[in-house]
Amino acid sequence: MSKPITVLVSIDSNSLLLGARHYKNYLASLVEKYNLGSIVDVLETGSFGDYGKGVLFLVLPENTVYSVKSEVDVEKIVLEHLLKGRIARELVVEDFSTEGPVEAKSTTIEERVVLRNAGSIDPRNIEEYIALNGYQGLAKAFRMEPRAVIEEIKKSGLRGRGGAGFPTGLKWEFTQKVDSPDKYVICNADEGEPGTFKDRLIMEGDPHSVIEGMVVAGYAVGASKGYIYIRGEYFESVASLRRAISQAYEYGLLGASILGTDFSFDLSVRLGAGAYVCGEETALIESIEGKSGRPRLKPPYPPVSGLYNKPTVVNNVETFACVPPIIDKGANWFKAIGTKSSAGTKVYSLCGNLVKRGIVEVPMGTTVADLVYKFGGGIPDGRAVKMVQTGGAAGTFIKPEELGAPLDFDSFKNSGASLGSGVILAIDETHCAVDVAKNLMEFFAHESCGKCSPCREGTHIIVHILNEFSKGRGTRELFDQLYDVADTMEDSSFCGLGQAVPVPLRSILDRFKDEFLAHVDTLQCPVGICKFDKKKKKR
Amino acid sequence: MSVVTCPDCENLFAELDRYIDSVKDNTGVLINVLHKAQEIFGYLSEEVQQHVSEKLNVPLSQVYGVVTFYNFFTMKPKGKHQIKVCLGTACYVKGADKIMERLQDELKVPMNQPTADGKFSIHAVRCLGACSMAPVVLIGEDDYYGRVTPDEVSKILDKYRRAE
Ligand SMILES: Cc1cc2nc3c(=O)[nH]c(=O)nc-3n(C[C@H](O)[C@H](O)[C@H](O)COP(=O)(O)O)c2cc1C
Ligand code: SF4
Ligand code: FES
Ligand code: FES
Numbered sequence: 001m002s003k004p005i006t007v008l009v010s011i012d013s014n015s016l017l018l019g020a021r022h023y024k025n026y027l028a029s030l031v032e033k034y035n036l037g038s039i040v041d042v043l044e045t046g047s048f049g050d051y052g053k054g055v056l057f058l059v060l061p062e063n064t065v066y067s068v069k070s071e072v073d074v075e076k077i078v079l080e081h082l083l084k085g086r087i088a089r090e091l092v093v094e095d096f097s098t099e100g101p102v103e104a105k106s107t108t109i110e111e112r113v114v115l116r117n118a119g120s121i122d123p124r125n126i127e128e129y130i131a132l133n134g135y136q137g138l139a140k141a142f143r144m145e146p147r148a149v150i151e152e153i154k155k156s157g158l159r160g161r162g163g164a165g166f167p168t169g170l171k172w173e174f175t176q177k178v179d180s181p182d183k184y185v186i187c188n189a190d191e192g193e194p195g196t197f198k199d200r201l202i203m204e205g206d207p208h209s210v211i212e213g214m215v216v217a218g219y220a221v222g223a224s225k226g227y228i229y230i231r232g233e234y235f236e237s238v239a240s241l242r243r244a245i246s247q248a249y250e251y252g253l254l255g256a257s258i259l260g261t262d263f264s265f266d267l268s269v270r271l272g273a274g275a276y277v278c279g280e281e282t283a284l285i286e287s288i289e290g291k292s293g294r295p296r297l298k299p300p301y302p303p304v305s306g307l308y309n310k311p312t313v314v315n316n317v318e319t320f321a322c323v324p325p326i327i328d329k330g331a332n333w334f335k336a337i338g339t340k341s342s343a344g345t346k347v348y349s350l351c352g353n354l355v356k357r358g359i360v361e362v363p364m365g366t367t368v369a370d371l372v373y374k375f376g377g378g379i380p381d382g383r384a385v386k387m388v389q390t391g392g393a394a395g396t397f398i399k400p401e402e403l404g405a406p407l408d409f410d411s412f413k414n415s416g417a418s419l420g421s422g423v424i425l426a427i428d429e430t431h432c433a434v435d436v437a438k439n440l441m442e443f444f445a446h447e448s449c450g451k452c453s454p455c456r457e458g459t460h461i462i463v464h465i466l467n468e469f470s471k472g473r474g475t476r477e478l479f480d481q482l483y484d485v486a487d488t489m490e491d492s493s494f495c496g497l498g499q500a501v502p503v504p505l506r507s508i509l510d511r512f513k514d515e516f517l518a519h520v521d522t523l524q525c526p527v528g529i530c531k532f533d534k535k536k537k538k539r
Numbered sequence: 540m541s542v543v544t545c546p547d548c549e550n551l552f553a554e555l556d557r558y559i560d561s562v563k564d565n566t567g568v569l570i571n572v573l574h575k576a577q578e579i580f581g582y583l584s585e586e587v588q589q590h591v592s593e594k595l596n597v598p599l600s601q602v603y604g605v606v607t608f609y610n611f612f613t614m615k616p617k618g619k620h621q622i623k624v625c626l627g628t629a630c631y632v633k634g635a636d637k638i639m640e641r642l643q644d645e646l647k648v649p650m651n652q653p654t655a656d657g658k659f660s661i662h663a664v665r666c667l668g669a670c671s672m673a674p675v676v677l678i679g680e681d682d683y684y685g686r687v688t689p690d691e692v693s694k695i696l697d698k699y700r701r702a703e
Contacts (some may be wrong), residue, residue, distance in 0.1 A: 195628055
């Protein structure tokens with residue numbers, strides 16, 4: 001039975017760093033000590049987002065959010081709020097609501113589809129998920145023909161959240177149409193883009209939403225086995241998913257004859273081992289087969305020939321988490337959110353030089369400015385923003401005057417700002433464009449799997465040239481050469497990794513040409529980051 | 540059979556075998572098994588790779604290929620406490636390079652090389668998925684440190700220096 005007062009402790013990988021588990025245990029011990037056990041429930045829940053303010057406690061029914069930084073803070077909350085019913089003002093997080101700071105005048109508000117439960121339920125307890133309409137989408141799907149489920153997903157306009165934006169319903173339809181006794185459903189939880197951590201918080205905050213989406217997919221396409229491929233470093237997410245999977249088995253939501261139907265579906269977790277290219281779907285499939293994760297030639301695409309050469313659906317974590325509410329509430333409900341080309345919401349990872357860093361879910365079509373200023377709280381320390389990286393490593397860099405760009409699947413085409421995996425990484429004026437480009441290109445050089453030469457060699461040539469610039473040895477010819485390498489890589493790289501490198505590279509070169517050339521013409525780093533080679537400096 | 544190179548090896552191999560037996564009927568378990576092996580032994584020596592190859596009936600060349608392909612796997616012993624510094628973009632713009640410099644100064648070793656006493660080694664990694672806490676340092680498997688400043692580095696190390 002639920003008790004009159006509930007304290008929810010926000011637990012995610014980030015709050016754990018700040019001692020969340022310890023404070024929660026301490027809180028529980030104080031509740032015992034003061035004999036509050038019969039009226040106060042202490043529960044763990046997923047992420048509330050990170051507001052740079054310590055561990056967050058949400059006290060219900062008052063909806064008070066506290067920021068806890070020490071045991072003393074925990075004591076205060078117990079003595080004041082729980083014992084005496086007085087709000088401990090000094091610990092309250094005032095701007096916790098999604099209203100954001102005052103300078104943001106826009107009307108965009110948070111809209112939670114994917115994160116509908118994260119932060120309000122205990123992700124370790126399947127019953128809480130079920131209580132909030134969990135597994136209803138699945139139950140409803142079972143009352144429909146598989147074809148009708150696919151039609152509903154198609155009608156909803158759902159497109160993949162992993163970066164490429166492929167229509168999900170269409171992908172399922174391709175898979176469903178292939179005649180094969182064995183088919184697979186894979187959840188891509190590799191999340192290796194620097195700056196992305198949304199999938200992690202979804203899996204930790206509401207693992208069942210992902211599992212439910214996968215079972216629906218399995219039913220729709222006729223697959224009876226699923227894998228979640230997850231980064232081996234995501235210990236907390238792995239634990240969360242494994243726990244959720246075993247509960248789902250206990251409740252008959254996985255395994256044989258699910259919910260009394262004749263549909264069976266098995267699900268297990270496979271660990272990645274730190275290779276960015278394994279996020280590419282065919283490399284991921286190779287990796288699940290136990291091999292080195294080098295991409296395969298496409299076509300055939302996974303819906304025709306994927307895992308063990310069987311028809312396979314690969315979708316992103318966030319994509320799967322959208323599925324249950326679409327089935328439950330209908331395609332039209334989902335379609336009504338977002339923009340014409342891009343239905344629904346998007347979860348963003350806000351990071352870099354921002355006041356508030358964390359995840360936020362807003363309708364498709366929200367502008368970068370809203371994400372940076374309204375939800376991200378702007379740039380700290382009174383500094384100016386120099387550029388914002390949108391979409392992740394393979395995304396784009398945009399300048400301050402371009403922040404009005406709305407983000408959706410068409411925005412790259414329309415305004416040059418990529419939606420990608422939903423990263424909003426703000427970079428302030430103390431950073432040098434050459435240096436930022438170099439850091440990113442080193443990432444690609446390191447992660448190139450080496451299968452094809454345009455990417456293997458191209459990334460190293462790019463790093464080498466950028467290095468020359470940062471040492472004061474850049475030339476205009478070398479600057480142009482960067483574009484040539486980009487063209488070659490785009491045309492002839494084997495997989496999406498090499499093909500995507502030109503996108504961020506060109507976007508930063510185009511926008512910061514002056515800064516790059518200043519390194520050549522004045523032999524100075526305008527920001528003073530690059531340490532020039534003294535000898536070369538006097539020509 | 541291979542020579543036993545550590546005092547507790549037999550037990551460690553037995554532990555690995557128990558895990559392998561528990562997953563053996565699944566196909567494609569090689570990577571999960573290597574994760575377990577590295578957890579048990581700390582690194583994947585030739586001997587361990589040979590063992591996995593035999594137990595799973597996977598060619599040694601494939602085991603070796605997989606071990607060298609993935610960043611997470613290592614064939615050389617690392618420090619007792621592996622210090623991973625994220626150099627992903629989000630951490631980089633929050634000064635991760637300065638943390639890296641300070642660590643190398645403090646421990647007087649370059650990247651990827653254990654300290655003389657074998658206690659520490661420093662490694663660069665790309666995004667630990669905790670970007671909102673940037674810059675992020677991970678020690679061992681789950682001691683995360685967020686919003687690290689160069690001046691905190693020595694204090695963080697002290698915890699591990701003092702231990703035992
Ligand atoms: C180099 C590379 C890395 C990728 N990494 C990821 C990833 O971490 N997560 C993801 O969902 N998709 C990633 N993708 C995209 C996948 O190949 C695939 O398009 C996606 O998982 C499909 O799911 P969706 O349709 O739901 O987006 C990556 C693609 C490339 C080329
Ligand atoms: S483009 Fe790069 S990552 Fe892709 S196959 Fe070629 S070398 Fe490998
Ligand atoms: S290479 Fe630095 S502003 Fe320059
Ligand atoms: S970039 Fe460092 S944790 Fe993501």
